[in-house]
Amino acid sequence: MNGIPLRTTVVGSYPFPSWLHHAVEHLEAFGADDRQEMIDDAVTVAIADQLKAGLDVITDGEQTRLDFNLSFYGFLEGIAMEGQSPRRWGPPAHDQRGRHLITDTLKAPDGLGTVADFKRLMRLNPSGEVTLKASVPGPYTLSGRLVPAGPYADRYAVTEALIPIVRKELEDLVEAGCRELTVDEPSMSCYAHREDPKRLVDIFNRTIEPVVGKCRLSTHFCFGNFRGHAVGLRHYAPLFPAFMDMKVDEMHVEMASRELAELEIISLIAAKCDVAVGLVDVKSYYIEPVELIAQRVRSCLKYAPADRLAIAPDCGLSQTARWAAKQKLIHMVQGVQAVRAEI
Secondary structure, rough: OOOOOOOOOOOOOOOOHHHHHHHHOOOHHHHHHHHHHHHHHHHHHHHHHHHHHOEEEEEEOOOOOOOOOHHHHHHHHEEOOOOOOOOOOOOOOHHOOOOEEEEEEEEOOOOHHHHHHHHHHHHHOOOOEEEEEEEEEOHHHHHEEEEOOOOOOOOHHHHHHHHHHHHHHHHHHOOOOOEEEEEOOHHHHHHHHOHHHHHHHHHHHHHHHHEEEEEEHHHHHHHEEEEEEEOOOOHHHHOOOOEEEEOOOOEEEEEEHOOOOOOOOOHHHHOOOEEEEEOOOOOOOOOOOHHHHHHHHHHHHHHOOOHHEEEEEEEOOOOHHHHHHHHHEEEEEEEHHHHHHOO
């Protein structure tokens, strides 16, 4: 159990400040020290927004990542980075994301960068009252942007090569003091309907095995959010009951954008572990009123007890404008606080 009834949390990412978007497009104008200062400033802003909202759990907003997982490929050896997306114009879609050809054995001798990010979060966080969380994409999700070649015949072979890399990253995060850790596997929820869910569970459990029991482990199941668009079959039934064998302390599910469809699934999850329910739609610019959030929380309480429930946005907030993300988080926390006062 999470220790805080109706704990308020986030998945991981947070919008870049507008000036950071501009700076990323003009990095050649900045020196190395300038860039480090810029990162510190962006993380400070993300922390401040989350603390102002009143969250119980915060992250660094993933301010060093161009995307929740795309930036990780810069840490990998054995791939040829694609220079341009295959489709650059037209309506935004997932085929505008780059894919990288595997050219050699996959390695990450310096890790994936999350340890430095977490240490920065610890250094810049002014509050001792909140929990600090790190988020790492799992190997199956990371494999999705790599084109199999050489010794890697298919996506599963690439995934197997990434398991020890991600596993080492998780171990290093725990050693650095991380006690709240999300292994993000949205590709599993997007494609479980066409894959063997038991095979996906086995991949997940082998990845997290070294840190089970050493931190609070969670995972996040959504249906895609690149440029605010879903990509998977938006249905949780194909995941369960197989996914209940994942060795985690908390599972996060996307509910707001789906108008609380399949909400009853949280009773199954809560019977084994905590469940974080997405009650804020990160794909919409409708700012959910406080009372609507409270109503949604009450609906959740029909299926799971308060000490098993966490409340969160549907997904990371990086694809949402910052002005909207700030207001959505404030309303989310206020709605939760209203219901806490009732129980």
